[in-house]
Amino acid sequence: MRLGRRFVIAVPTLWLLLFFMVPFLVVLKISLAEPRIAIPPYSPLWEWVNGSLKFNINLENYSYMWEDSLYLNAYLSSIKIAAIATLLTLLAGYPMAYYIARSPEPRRSILLLLVVLPFWTSFLLRVYAWIGILKTNGILNAVLLWAGIIDEPLVIMQTDVAVYIGIVYTYLPFLILPLYANLVKLDDTLLEASRDLGASRMSSFFRITLPLSMPGIIAGSMLVFIPVLGEYVIPALLGGPDTLMIGKVLWNEYFSNRDWPVASAVAIVMLVIMMIPIMILRRAQARGAEI
Amino acid sequence: MKLRFTPIMALLGYLFLYGPIISLVVYSFNKSKLVTVWGGWSTKWYAELFANQQIMDAAKLSLKIAVVSASVATVLGTMMAMVLVRFKRVRGKGLMGGMVTGPLVMPDVIIGLSLLLLFVAMQSLIGWPAGRGLTTILIAHITFNMAYVAVVVQSRLSDMDDSIEEAALDLGASPARVFFDITLPMITPALVSGWLLAFTLSLDDLVISSFVSGPGATTLPMVIFSKVRLGVSPDINALASLIVLAVSIGIIVSALLMRQKPK
Numbered sequence: 001m002r003l004g005r006r007f008v009i010a011v012p013t014l015w016l017l018l019f020f021m022v023p024f025l026v027v028l029k030i031s032l033a034e035p036r037i038a039i040p041p042y043s044p045l046w047e048w049v050n051g052s053l054k055f056n057i058n059l060e061n062y063s064y065m066w067e068d069s070l071y072l073n074a075y076l077s078s079i080k081i082a083a084i085a086t087l088l089t090l091l092a093g094y095p096m097a098y099y100i101a102r103s104p105e106p107r108r109s110i111l112l113l114l115v116v117l118p119f120w121t122s123f124l125l126r127v128y129a130w131i132g133i134l135k136t137n138g139i140l141n142a143v144l145l146w147a148g149i150i151d152e153p154l155v156i157m158q159t160d161v162a163v164y165i166g167i168v169y170t171y172l173p174f175l176i177l178p179l180y181a182n183l184v185k186l187d188d189t190l191l192e193a194s195r196d197l198g199a200s201r202m203s204s205f206f207r208i209t210l211p212l213s214m215p216g217i218i219a220g221s222m223l224v225f226i227p228v229l230g231e232y233v234i235p236a237l238l239g240g241p242d243t244l245m246i247g248k249v250l251w252n253e254y255f256s257n258r259d260w261p262v263a264s265a266v267a268i269v270m271l272v273i274m275m276i277p278i279m280i281l282r283r284a285q286a287r288g289a290e291i
Numbered sequence: 292m293k294l295r296f297t298p299i300m301a302l303l304g305y306l307f308l309y310g311p312i313i314s315l316v317v318y319s320f321n322k323s324k325l326v327t328v329w330g331g332w333s334t335k336w337y338a339e340l341f342a343n344q345q346i347m348d349a350a351k352l353s354l355k356i357a358v359v360s361a362s363v364a365t366v367l368g369t370m371m372a373m374v375l376v377r378f379k380r381v382r383g384k385g386l387m388g389g390m391v392t393g394p395l396v397m398p399d400v401i402i403g404l405s406l407l408l409l410f411v412a413m414q415s416l417i418g419w420p421a422g423r424g425l426t427t428i429l430i431a432h433i434t435f436n437m438a439y440v441a442v443v444v445q446s447r448l449s450d451m452d453d454s455i456e457e458a459a460l461d462l463g464a465s466p467a468r469v470f471f472d473i474t475l476p477m478i479t480p481a482l483v484s485g486w487l488l489a490f491t492l493s494l495d496d497l498v499i500s501s502f503v504s505g506p507g508a509t510t511l512p513m514v515i516f517s518k519v520r521l522g523v524s525p526d527i528n529a530l531a532s533l534i535v536l537a538v539s540i541g542i543i544v545s546a547l548l549m550r551q552k553p554k
Contacts, residue, residue, distance in 0.1 A: 004467055009381060012371040012437065016390045019434040023405030026412050040411050092307070095300035102297075111301075113542075118308050120538045122495050124512050125531040128519045129311035132318060135523070137325070139314055172308065223396075230398020232498050237519065247400045254404060254502070264408065267401050278396055 024271070031264035034058050042261050061265035070249070071266065075273065077244040081160065081235075082228040085167040086175075086221050092168055093175040093220065098209075100176070101183035112180065119173050127166050127237050134162050134238070158240030166234040171227070175220035182216025183209075215287045222281035226274060246270055316535060319528035336529040343526060346514055353494055353511035356425070360432035361489035365482055367433065368440025368489075373470070375441070376448040377456075391445075394438040403502030406431050410503060423505030431503045432496065436489035443488065447481035448474075487541075 033042040034056070046055050065071040100111045118126060133139045134156040141153040156162050186209060194204040232247035239245070246266065253263040319337070323330030340346060374381060375388055394402060410420055410427050420426045459469045497512035504510065518524050 005378070008370050009374050009378065012367045012374070012441075013383075013387055013390075015367055015434070015437070016371075016387075016393075019406065019409070019430060020390055020393055023402075023409040026408045027401075027405045030408055040415060092300075092304060095297045096304040099297045099301035114305060115308070117538070117542065118312060120491055120542075121312065121534050122512075122515075122531065124495060124497055124515055124519075125315065125527070125534065126311060128515070128527065129315045129531070131519065132523045132528075133311060133314060169307065169311065172304070226396045227398060230400050232398075232400050233516075237516075247398060250400045250404065251498075260408070263404060267404050270398070270401060274396075274398075281396070 027264045027267050030261055031061055031268050032057050032059070033261050034060070035259050035261050040260070041258060058261075061261045062269075064262065065265055065269065070244075071246075071269075074244045074246045074249045075269070078229050078246040079273075081163060081167075081243075081245060082225050082231075085164050085171075085228055086225045088164055089168045089171055089175050089224050090217065090221055093172055093179060094217075096172075097176045097179040097183055097216075097220075101180050101186070108184075115173050115176050123170060124233060126170060127234055130162065130166055130169065130238055131157065134165070157238065158243075160239065160243055162238040163235050163243055166238045167224075167228055167231070170234065171224045174223040174227075178219040178223065179213065179216040182213050182219075186212060215284050218284035219281060222277050222284065226277050226281065229274060229277075230270060312531075312535060315528050316532045319525060319532040321525065324525055336525040337533075340526040340529045340533075345509075346511070346526070346530070349509050349511040349514040352425075352508065356428055356432060356510065357490045357493040360429055360436055360493045361486050363429075363433045364436030364440050364489045365486045368437040368485060369444050369478075369482065371437065371441040372444035372448055373474075376445055377453070377474075391438050391441045394435040395442065399496070399498035400502075402431070402435060403499040406434070406499070407502045423503055424508035427503040427505070428500050428508060428510065431499050432493045435496075435499065436493060439488050439492060440482075440485035443485040444478060444481045447478050451477060 029045050030042050033045055035041060036043050043056060043058070045057065046053055096115070100108055100115070103111055131138070135141075136153045136155060136157065138157070140156070141150075144150045145153065156165075190208050190212075191204055194208055195201075199207070230247045230250075231245060232251050235243045235245045235248050236251075239248075250263055250266045250270070253259050253266060320332050320334065321328075321330055322333035322335065371387070371391055375384065375391070378384075381387075406427070407423070410423060410430075414420060414422070420430075456469050456473050459473055460466070464472070495512060496510075497516050500510050501513060501516075504513070515527055515530070519527055
C-alpha cells in the first residue's frame with residue numbers, strides 16, 4: 001500500500017512541478033537571453049565551446065526596460081488602475097456583503113447565489129456586454145439623452161472609466177464572498193451593547209463592524225487587486241490606446257513584436273511586484289481563519 | 292418610512308450585476324444590427340449563429356477541451372486535496388500547498404507565456420509536444436483547473452469529520468477501500484461543483500489558450516474575442532443568451548435536485 005500512497009502524492013505534485021514551477025525557471029532563463037531571428041527566437045544561455053561550459057548571461061532586456069519609459073509607466077499605471085478599481089469595487093461590494101450578511105437565513109442563501117450566478121456565465125461575454133452599453137451610440141447614452149439628462153452623448157468607451165466599470169463588474173463577486181464570510185460571523189451582541197450604551201448607528205459601524213471586518217476587506221481587496229494587475233481582456237476590449245496596462249504590454253511584446261526575451265523580463269518583474277500583495281493576502285487569510 | 296442606505300445600495304448592486312446580462316439577451320432578439328435602434332423582434336441572429344461554421348467548430352473544440360480538462364483536473368485535484376488534508380507525514384507539504392494556490396492568483400498572461408516557453412523548450416529538447424494545439428491547450432487547462440478543484444475539495448475535506456474513515460482503517464479496511472467506500476461518496480458534491488467550475492473556466496479561457504494554441508486549434512473565446520474587438524455583433528449576443536439559458540437551466544435543475552434530497 002506504500003506504493004499507492006506514493007503514487008497519490010507523486011502524480012499531482014510532479015504535474016504541478018513540471019507545468020507550474022519549471023515554466024517560471026524557463027521564463028527566468030529566457031529573460032536573460034538575447035533575442036535572435038531563429039527557432040526558438042532567443043540565444044542559448046549556456047553552450048559547450050571547445051569542451052568547456054560557457055555562460056551567456058545577458059541583462060540587456062532588463063536595462064532596456066529600465067531605459068524605455070513605456071515599461072515603467074505601464075507598471076505604475078497598472079498599479080494605479082488596480083488600486084483605484086479595487087477601491088471602487090470595495091465601495092460597491094461592502095454594502096452588498098453587509099446587507100446579505102444581515103439578512104435572515106433563507107433569503108441570505110438566495111442573495112448570495114445571485115452574486116455568484118453571473119460568474120458562471122462567460123467572463124468574456126460579460127465584458128462584451130458593456131461595449132453595447134457604453135459606446136457613443138449605446139444604451140446608456142440613449143437612455144440619458146432620452147431622459148434629457150445630457151445633451152451630447154458621453155464618451156466612455158475606450159477610456160479608463162470604461163476599464164474601471166468593467167473591472168468592478170467582473171470582480172465584484174471575488175470581493176463580496178470573503179467579505180461576506182467575515183461579516184456573517186460578526187457577533188450581534190457587540191453591536192447591541194454599543195447601541196445600548198448610546199452609540200449611533202454610524203459610530204457603531206465605524207468603531208466595531210469596520211475594524212472587525214478588516215481581514216475580510218484585505219482578503220477581498222487582494223483577490224481583486226492581484227489579478228487586475230495583470231488583466232488583459234478588460235483593457236483590450238473596453239480601454240483605449242492610452243490605457244496602459246502591463247498585461248497588454250506583455251501580450252503585445254509576445255504577439256506583435258515577437259520579442260520573447262523582453263516579454264519574459266516583463267513577466268519576471270511583474271512576478272516580483274506581485275509578491276507583495278500575495279504575501280498580504282496570505283497573512284489576511286491566515287488571520288481570517290483564526291477568528 | 293425612512294429609506295435605508297444598505298438595502299438601496301444592495302438593490303443597485305444587483306441591478307448593476309444583472310443589467311448588462313439582460314441587455315445582451317434583449318438585443319439578441321433585435322432585428323436591427325444597431326444597438327440603439329429597435330427593429331422589432333427577430334430570431335435571425337440565432338439562425339446566423341448556427342450557420343456560422345467557424346463558431347460551431349470552435350464551440351465543439353472548446354466543449355471537448357472543457358470536458359477532458361475538467362475530468363482530468365478533478366482526478367488530479369482530488370488527489371492533491373487528499374494529500375494536503377488527509378495524508379500525514381508528507382515532506383514538502385507547505386510547498387505543495389503554495390503550488391496549489393499559485394495558479395489561482397497568477398495573472399493569465401504569465402501562466403500563458405511561461406507554459407508556452409516551457410512547451411517550446413521541451414520540444415527542442417525531447418521533441419514533445421510536437422507543435423502546439425489541442426494537446427498543449429489541454430495541459431494548460433488541466434494545470435489551472437486542478438488548482439481550483441483542489442481548493443474546492445480541500446475545503447470540503449477539512450470540514451468533514453474523519454472519525455468514520457479512521458474507524459474503517461482501525462477495523463482493517465485498506466486505505467484505498469476507505470477512500471472509495473467512505474470518503475468518495477461523502478465528497479461527491481464537492482467533486483461535482485469542482486468539475487463544473489473547471490468546465491466553466493476552461494470554456495471561458497481566452498488568454499492562456501491564445502498563448503499555448505497553434506494553427507488549427509481555435510477555441511470559442513478566441514473566435515468571440517476576434518469578432519467583438521471590431522465592435523458589437525448580434526450573433527455573439529445570441530450565443531451569450533444561449534449560455535445564459537444553459538446556466539439558468541443548470542441552476543434550476545441543481546436546486547430541484549437539492550430539494551429532493553432528504554435532509
